[in-house]
Amino acid sequence: MPALRQYLRHWMRPRRTSAIAEACLIGLVAALSAVLLKAGSGWFGAMRVHQSNLFPAWILLPSFGLTFGYLSGLLVERLAPEASGSGIPHVKAVLANAATDISWRTAGVKLLASTLAIGSGLTIGRQGPTVHIGAALAAQFSRWVPTSPDHRRQMIAAGAGAGLAAAFNAPITGVLFVVEELLRDLSSLTLGTAILASFIGAVVSRILGGRSLDLSLVLTAHSTSFSLIELPFFLLLGILAGLLGSLFHRGIIASLKFYRQLHVSLSLRIALAGLISGIAIALLPPTFRDNSGLREFLITGDASLELAAIAFVAQFILTLVAFGSGAPGGLFAPSLIIGSALGYLVGLTETQLLGIGSPATYALAGMGAFFSVVSKVPITAIAIVFEMTTDFNLVLPLMIGSVTAYLIAERLAPGSLYDKILQLNGINLESAATPKGFLAELTAEDVMQRRVETLGAQMTLDEAVQAFSRSHHRGFPVVDNSKLVGIITQTDLAKIRDRPLPGDTPISEVMTPQPVTVSPHATLAHVLYLLDRYQLSRLPVVENRRMVGIITRADIIRVEADKLNGETEQTGPRPEPSYIVYQTQSPSTGRGRILVPIANPQTAELLLQMAAAIARDRDYELECIQVILVSRRSSPAETSVQTGKSRKLLRQAEVIAKKQKIPVHTQIRVAHDTAQAILETIKEQHIDILLMGWKGNTITPGRIFGNVVDTLIRQAPCDVVLVKFGEESGVGRGGFPNPPVRESEFRIPNYDRWLVPMAGGPNAKVAIKLLPPLVSLGEEPEIHLCQVFESKEAKPDLSVLQQAIRYLVKYRQLSGKVTAVPVVSSSVADGLINLVKSEDFDVVVLGASREGMLQNAIKGNIPAQIANRVDSTVILVRGEIDSK
Numbered sequence: 001m002p003a004l005r006q007y008l009r010h011w012m013r014p015r016r017t018s019a020i021a022e023a024c025l026i027g028l029v030a031a032l033s034a035v036l037l038k039a040g041s042g043w044f045g046a047m048r049v050h051q052s053n054l055f056p057a058w059i060l061l062p063s064f065g066l067t068f069g070y071l072s073g074l075l076v077e078r079l080a081p082e083a084s085g086s087g088i089p090h091v092k093a094v095l096a097n098a099a100t101d102i103s104w105r106t107a108g109v110k111l112l113a114s115t116l117a118i119g120s121g122l123t124i125g126r127q128g129p130t131v132h133i134g135a136a137l138a139a140q141f142s143r144w145v146p147t148s149p150d151h152r153r154q155m156i157a158a159g160a161g162a163g164l165a166a167a168f169n170a171p172i173t174g175v176l177f178v179v180e181e182l183l184r185d186l187s188s189l190t191l192g193t194a195i196l197a198s199f200i201g202a203v204v205s206r207i208l209g210g211r212s213l214d215l216s217l218v219l220t221a222h223s224t225s226f227s228l229i230e231l232p233f234f235l236l237l238g239i240l241a242g243l244l245g246s247l248f249h250r251g252i253i254a255s256l257k258f259y260r261q262l263h264v265s266l267s268l269r270i271a272l273a274g275l276i277s278g279i280a281i282a283l284l285p286p287t288f289r290d291n292s293g294l295r296e297f298l299i300t301g302d303a304s305l306e307l308a309a310i311a312f313v314a315q316f317i318l319t320l321v322a323f324g325s326g327a328p329g330g331l332f333a334p335s336l337i338i339g340s341a342l343g344y345l346v347g348l349t350e351t352q353l354l355g356i357g358s359p360a361t362y363a364l365a366g367m368g369a370f371f372s373v374v375s376k377v378p379i380t381a382i383a384i385v386f387e388m389t390t391d392f393n394l395v396l397p398l399m400i401g402s403v404t405a406y407l408i409a410e411r412l413a414p415g416s417l418y419d420k421i422l423q424l425n426g427i428n429l430e431s432a433a434t435p436k437g438f439l440a441e442l443t444a445e446d447v448m449q450r451r452v453e454t455l456g457a458q459m460t461l462d463e464a465v466q467a468f469s470r471s472h473h474r475g476f477p478v479v480d481n482s483k484l485v486g487i488i489t490q491t492d493l494a495k496i497r498d499r500p501l502p503g504d505t506p507i508s509e510v511m512t513p514q515p516v517t518v519s520p521h522a523t524l525a526h527v528l529y530l531l532d533r534y535q536l537s538r539l540p541v542v543e544n545r546r547m548v549g550i551i552t553r554a555d556i557i558r559v560e561a562d563k564l565n566g567e568t569e570q571t572g573p574r575p576e577p578s579y580i581v582y583q584t585q586s587p588s589t590g591r592g593r594i595l596v597p598i599a600n601p602q603t604a605e606l607l608l609q610m611a612a613a614i615a616r617d618r619d620y621e622l623e624c625i626q627v628i629l630v631s632r633r634s635s636p637a638e639t640s641v642q643t644g645k646s647r648k649l650l651r652q653a654e655v656i657a658k659k660q661k662i663p664v665h666t667q668i669r670v671a672h673d674t675a676q677a678i679l680e681t682i683k684e685q686h687i688d689i690l691l692m693g694w695k696g697n698t699i700t701p702g703r704i705f706g707n708v709v710d711t712l713i714r715q716a717p718c719d720v721v722l723v724k725f726g727e728e729s730g731v732g733r734g735g736f737p738n739p740p741v742r743e744s745e746f747r748i749p750n751y752d753r754w755l756v757p758m759a760g761g762p763n764a765k766v767a768i769k770l771l772p773p774l775v776s777l778g779e780e781p782e783i784h785l786c787q788v789f790e791s792k793e794a795k796p797d798l799s800v801l802q803q804a805i806r807y808l809v810k811y812r813q814l815s816g817k818v819t820a821v822p823v824v825s826s827s828v829a830d831g832l833i834n835l836v837k838s839e840d841f842d843v844v845v846l847g848a849s850r851e852g853m854l855q856n857a858i859k860g861n862i863p864a865q866i867a868n869r870v871d872s873t874v875i876l877v878r879g880e881i882d883s884k
Contacts, residue, residue, distance in 0.1 A: 022155055023193040026141060027162040027200025030134030034166035034201065035208045037111055037126050037133070044068075044119025049289045052282075061121060061289070062278030068120035069274025069327065072113040073267030076328055080109035084266060086323070086330040087132020088181075089418040091160050093427050094139065095153050095182055102156075103143075107136035113328040120274050121281055121289070123318035127167040128330015131177075134163025134201070157183045158193040162201035167332075169206050170387040174198030176380045181416075224361040224393040230350065234397050237346045237362060238369050238404025241339065245373025245405060246412035248316060248338070252331075253417075255324025256424055266326050273325035277318050284314055299340060299363050305348050312341035331374055331417075339370025343401075364394055369401035373409040376416050378402045444527050445520035447559050448541045448549035451686060454479045455488065455507060461496070462503035464488060475538065478511050483545045486511035517542040520549070524556055554717040554880065578627070578671035578680055579636040582643050584654070586663040590621035592688035593665075595718075597625050597678055598649045603693040603725055608653050609777060610723065611691045612660045617773035621663040623685050624653040627677045628670050636670040643668050675711035682716055691721045694867075694876075705864060713878060719766060722876040724867045726842070751778040751873070755821075755841040756785050757832055758800055767847035767877040768804050774845070774875070783808065784841070786821040788831045798822060829865040836870045845875045 052060050076083045082090055083106050094102055114129040138159025142152040157178045165174030178194040259269050281288055285307070303311070319334040343366020347359035364385055372381035382398045422428070455467060457480040467476065468490060475489035488511040496510055517540045518527055530539060531553060541549040596611045598604045608624070615622055626646040630639045650666040657664035665685075671677035682690060694709055705713065705722070713720055754775055758764045775781035785801045801820040808818050825831025836844055848863050867874040 020192070020196060022141065023158050023196040024200050026134070026138045026155060026159045027165075027197035028204055029137050029141075030130070030159055030162035030197065031166040031201040031204035031208070033107065033111060033133045033137065034130040034163055034205055037114060037130055038167070040111075040115035041118040041126055044115060045121070045290065048119060048121060052289055053286075057282040057289075058279070061282045062275050065120050065122065065274025065276075065278030066271050067274075068116045069122060069325075070267050070271035072116040072120070072328060073265070073270035073326070075109055075113040075116070076326075077266045080106045081266075082106055083110040083113060083132070083328055084326040085328065085421070086128035086418070087135075087328070088128050088160075088330065089421045089425075091132060091135040091156065092182060092418055093422055094135070095157060102132070102136040102139045104137065104140040107133045107140070110136070110328055117270065117274075117327045117329050120278075122270075122274055122277050122322040122327050122329060123315060123334055124322045124327055124329025125331060125333025125336075126329065127164060127332035129328060130163035130167040131160045131330070132163070134159040134161075134166070153183070154193050158197035161194045162197035165198035166201035166205035168384060168388060169202050170384055171195070171198040171202040172387050173380055173384040174201065176383050177377065180377045180380050181375065181418075224364065224389075224391050225358045226361060226393050226397050227356070229354075230357050230397075231400070233346060233350045233357070233362070234365060234400040235404055237343055237366055238401040239408060240342060240346065241366060241369035241373055241401060241405035242408025242412070244316075244342065245370050246409045248320075248335075248370075248374060249409065249413040249417055251316075251320045252323060253420055253424070255320045256326075256421065259324050259326065260424075269325040270327045273322050273327060276321050280314065280318060284310065288314060299344075299360055303344060305345065305352075308341050308344045308348065312338060312345065315341060332371070335371050335374040336367045339366040339368070340364070342366045342370060361394065361397060364389060364391075365397040365401040368398045369405040372402040372406045374417060376406070376409070378406040381406075442524050442559065443520065444518050444522045444524070444539075444541050444551050445549075447524065447555045448520070448551040449555065450549045452477060452540075452547060452550045454547065456480070457485050457506065457508045457511075459507050460504045461493075461501060461507060461510065464507045465493065468493065477515075477540050477547055477550065478507060479547055482547065484515070484517065484540055484542050484547045486513045487515040487540065488512070515540060518551065519543060524559070527551055528556060558715050558717050576636055576672060578669040578677035580667050581628075581641060581670055582647060582650075582666075582668035584650075584664075584666045586621070586665055588621065589663055590615070590619050592618065592620045593623045593685055594620050594689045594691055595623045595625065595678070595681060595685070595687040596653070597627065597674075597690075597692045598653065599627070600693060601649060603723075604649055604652055605656070606725065607691060607693055607723065608656045610721075610774060612656055612662055613773040613776050614689065614691070614770060615662045616660055617776075620688065621665065622653065622657050623681065623687060624650055624664060624666045625678065625681055626650060626666075626668045627674045628668060629674065630670055630672065632672045636672065639670060641670055675708045675715075678708075678712060679715055682718055687718050688880075689719045689721060690716050691723070694722050694724045717880060719880050720876075720878040721770065722878075724874045724876075726871050726873040751775070751842050752781050753840065753842045754778075754781060754783045754845065755832075755836060755839075755843070756783060756804075756845045757828075758785055758787050758804060758847070764800075764804075764847035766879040767845050767875075768807060770875075770877060771808065771845065774843075778842075782817045782819075784819055784821045784839075786823050786832070786835065788823045788825055788828045790824070790826060829862045829869075832866055833869050836866075836872055841872050843873045843875060844870065845877065847877045847879075 048061070048064050051064075082102060087110060090102060110129050110133050114126060118124060118126055135156045136159075138155045139152070141159075142155050160182055161174035161178040163174075164177050165171045168174075175191070175194045175198050178198075179191070262269065264272075287307070288311070315334060315338045319331070319338070322329065323331060323334075340363040343362040343364065344359050346366065347357055347362025350357045350362070351359060368381040368385040371384065372378040375381070381402045382395075385398055386394055453473060453476060455464060455476045455478050457478050459467075464476075475487055477484055478486040478488055486508065488507050492510050492512060501510070516530055516534050516536065518530060520541055520543055527539060530536070538550055538552040540547055541551055594611045594615050596607055598607070608622075611622055614620065626649055628641050628643070628646060630636055630641065646668045650668070653666060654664055667681070669677045669681070678690070678692075681687065690712065692709075692712070694705060709722060713722070751774075754771070756764075756767060756771065758768075771783065775783060785804050787798070787801055798820055801822075805818050805820060821835070823831045823835055825834070832844070835841075844866060846863050846866065863874075863876050867876065
C-alpha cells in the first residue's frame, strides 16, 4: 500500500503531460454541454414559436415568458445562486481568486436554467452560459484531480475558452478570449491548454451537429465586398457602434440597479422580464420570435430599412430588460444581433445614397464592432466574425469598425462591463487579486536555502541515525552524484522498527524515492500548495535533477514577516545590507551555532556564560556579534567607525569560550538597523539558536518587547532565547544600555531556584531541553515545573508535568531536584507572578510561540507581563519557525 500511495502521489503531480490530457478532457465535456444547451434551448424555442402560430401570440408568448422565466429563476435561486447572469463575471472572479466558487452544481443548474430562460423568449444568448459551464466543469475536475492554484486557474480558463469555441464553432476565438479577457497571459502552458481545449470543443461540437453561426457556406456566399471608397462609411459604422455601444454599456448597469431596487426575488425578476419580453415580441412582426432567425434574416440582406431599425431598437431595449433581471444568459448573441442591425442600417443607407456596397458586409462588420464595445475584446471580436464566415473580404472592414468602436467606447465608458457587474456584487478584481501579493511575485529561487545538508545514497542506516542525532533536522535529501534520488525522514527510520534491518543496510532501501520537488522558478503560491497538498514541511529545489536548494515553511513565513515589517517601517531611505568591518574565525567543529548579540557590557558575561553552557551541552559553536549603527543617509560599507570598544567586548567572548574549549567566531557589523544585521547573520552563518538580552520594558508605541526584539521574534527562523536579567545580576531594572561599570562590580548570581511554567506546547518542550545546560550555572539547582489550573478543576491533570520530569531525570540524568507544582488561578499571568514572588525563584523560564510572545489582546501579553512584574531573571524561549 505505501508503494501504491507513493505511485499515485507521483502520478497525480501537476506536469505538462497531465495538463494536455486534462485540456482534452475539458474540451470534450465543454463541447457536450454546449451541444446540450444548444439543442435544449433550440427545441424549446422552436416549440414556443410553433405554438405561437397555433394560438394567440399575445396570450401564449407572455405566458411562456412569465412561467418559464419564473421556473428558471427558481432553479438558480434555490440550487446555485452563482449561476445567475451571464456567468463570465463569475469566471473572471474565480480566476482572480475572489471569494466565489463554481462546481458541477453550478454547471448543471446553469444548463437547465439557461435552457428554460432562452427558450422562453428572453433576449439573452447561450454563449455566456457555455463559457460559465465549461469553466465550472473544469473547476470540478481540478478538485477530483488536485492541482496547484496556478494550474487550476489555467484549466478553468481553458474550460471557459472551450465552451465559447464550442458555442460558436470557433476555436481561435476561444483561445483569444482566454488570452484577451480572462487570464491575459501568454505563457506556453496557458496557450497550449487553451488551444487544445478550444480545438477539441469546436471539433466535437461540429461533429455532433452544433453548426452554430456557420455562415460561410450559405448566408454570405458571394455577398460581401469591400472597396476603399467605402472607408468613410465603415468609419461611420465604428463611430456609431462606439457611441451606441457605450449607451448600451451604461444601460446594462442601470438595468441591473433598477431591478435590485424592486427588492423582489430573482425568480420574480426573471418572470417579470419574461412577461415584458413576451408582450413586446407578440406586438412585433413574427420574424422577431426567433432570435437566431432574425440575425440570419439581417445578414442575408432581405430586410427593409424600417425592419432593420425596429430590430435594432427592439433588441437593444429587450436585452436590457432581460439581462438586468439576472436571467441565466449572456450578451454575446444579443450584441451580435444589435450590431448586425446597426451595420445593416449603415450599409443600406450607403447603397441608397451611392448605389454601391453590400448591406451584408456592413451587417457582419457591425457585429464585430458592437461586440468589441460590449465585451471590450476587439481582437476576439474581429476573430469571431471572421472565423464564422472565413471571408477575407471582411478582414479590413472588421478591423476598421471594431478598433474605431473600441477606442471611442474606452473614452465614453472605460473599463470592462463584466468588471463593473462584479463591482455591483461587491467584488473588486484588483483588490481580490492582492492577497497573493508576494506569493505570486517571488519564486522558490528567491527564498530557498542554498546551503543544504544531504546524505549519500550509499550511506548506511547506522550512519543515517548518527546524522539525525547530530542535527535538529527531521529529514535529509538523499543524493547520488549530485542528483536528488530520494529523501529520508525520521518517519522512515521509525518504520523499520517493525522490520529490523542490519545497520549496514544502505539508506536507499528505506528512503522515499522520487520525492515531491519544485523548480527554482516556481512561485511561492505553488510551493505552498505542494507543502499543503502533501503535508510537508520542506521541499527540495531541483533543476535538471540537480539539488540546488531547499525551501521550508519557515522560509516563506520569514519572507511574509519581512513584507509585513516593511509595510510598517517609517518612510525614508531603505536600509542597505550591513557591512562586516571586523571578523575572527575558529575551526568549525561543532554541530551547530549559537548567535549572541553583545550590546551591554553589564550583561555580556552572563549571556556568554549561558551561551557557553548550551554550546558545551549540544556541541555547538559560538557566533558573537557587535552591531554599530550609522545614519540611513550614509552607506554602512563607506562609513568610517571606531571598533575599539566593540572589539573589547568580543575579546571577552573569546576568553570565556577558550576556557570552555568551545569554538568561537566574532564579527562587528556596521548597519542601519540592528535587527536587520542580526537576521543577515542568522542567514549567512546558519544559526541554530539566537540568545540575546532584553532590558525588561519598552516605551515604543505598538511594540511589545521593542523594535529590535519584536522583529527578531517575528522573523528569526531559528530558536530564540530572550533573557531579562533580574536585580540579583547586578544589572538593575533599567537593563541596557546603561553607563559602563567596572569589571569588579559585575557578579554572577546564584541561579538555584528555577520555575518553568508549562502548558504542553512545542515551545515548552524547547524550554525543557534547554534546562539541563542552563541549570548547570547554579550550585544546587532546584527545578519546579508548574501548570496553572482554574479553580473549578477538581483534579488537575499533571501528565504534562510528569512527562517533563521523566525527561529531565531519566534521559538527561539531571542531578538537581525536580518537582511538579500545580497553581490554581483564574489568570495565568497573575498566578505565576504571585508564585514567583512568594517562593522567591531566581529564574523563570517561559516557552511561548511567536504569536503568543507578540499577541497583545484583551489581557495583554503574558510573557511581557511576567517579565516586567517580577524581579527575578526571566528567560523566554521560542522554537524555530518550522512547524507544519
